[in-house]
Amino acid sequence: MAFQHIKVIYPTAPARPYTPKNGALSTVWFDRYKISNDCPEHIESIDSMCQGLTELINDEAKNGIAKNRILIGGFSMGGGMAMHLAYRFHPDLAGVFALSSFLNKNSAVYQALKSTENVLPELFQCHGTADELVLCSWGEETNKMLKSLGVSTSLHIFPNLNHELSRTEIEQLKTWIVKKLPVDVSKTNE
Template sequence: MSLTPLTSVVFNPIKHHTATVVFSHGLGDSGDGISPAFLGLSKMLGHVKFVFPNAYDIDYLGENIEDRNEDEEGMLKSVRGLNGIIRDEVESGIPSNRIVIGGFSQGSAMALLVGLTSEYRFAGVAVNKIFKMTTDSNKGTPIFMAHGVIDAVVPYNFGKLSYEFLNSKGYSVNFKTYNTLSHSINAEELRDFAQFLKDVIPDV
């Protein structure tokens, strides 16, 4: 049975297209909902195409990381949809090492799942709020993680534990903490994300 392709909001590059960012939204949101926060970033990085998929929802993980209910079927369905977008970018001429996979909240879980299980070698993985299926393709890929200390939806400890786990497994993780940030994205985080993108997919 074939999977219906994900629809997406797309910010096309204003210069020669040499890199792509695929950024997934959180639970209950959409590509339309999250994309406006990145409009300035898109203009700053004119060589980058930004894709904001309208991803499938997966079940909320619950209050305690030990008791979370992982919706494996929903997650794998989303992974297949995201991999379809990535494959389209590669087939259009953008090498996988010029693609960054990112996400917010639920989308960050999907970014990690795609980034750590894909055979493609990505430029980077960016998440702001886990692995029997991991491959070595992205063992050395830079990972940008960001989390607000006062996040009441996805507790800060979840992000910290994820960072510590990935770090213990030898992944290259830069974990950013924002003391006054709740479950949202602010200007400071966007500035840090912009610098990360400039480092991993510089204009060429």
């Protein structure tokens, strides 16, 4: 996705031993005990990645990008990582998008939001009904829980979409991004 007035950074998850693949190296943001929303989170690996990604956000802020002009998000585990990063460590960001993503039932995100008074970043979420890896019901449950904890959310369900992206989904995401980060008129007149 390209925008004239928005810098896009695509960080890549590192290769790490991944428990669902019997410890084989996999390019994933964090480890999981299993691919399920009904087990504990591997919080050590999640928090380690949050520290590294915080450096990326802080570098952009040092370069003059206001945190309320930064959106983060991702697909699958990348969306889960973005929700942890924003709602636990950076509630002053402009927004979060999570595509085919979920949080575990007792997520540290939910625990953090129970004790916050902050205005929280808006969540744009999409999920396919035919997703067999990350069940649509897990995404719906995540959305419902975040909404109950004060997050302004939108959830877009795509019939017959598996664990993949669709053109319609990408177009809706692009529309949301441009709405969240309009051209900064004060900078166009300089």
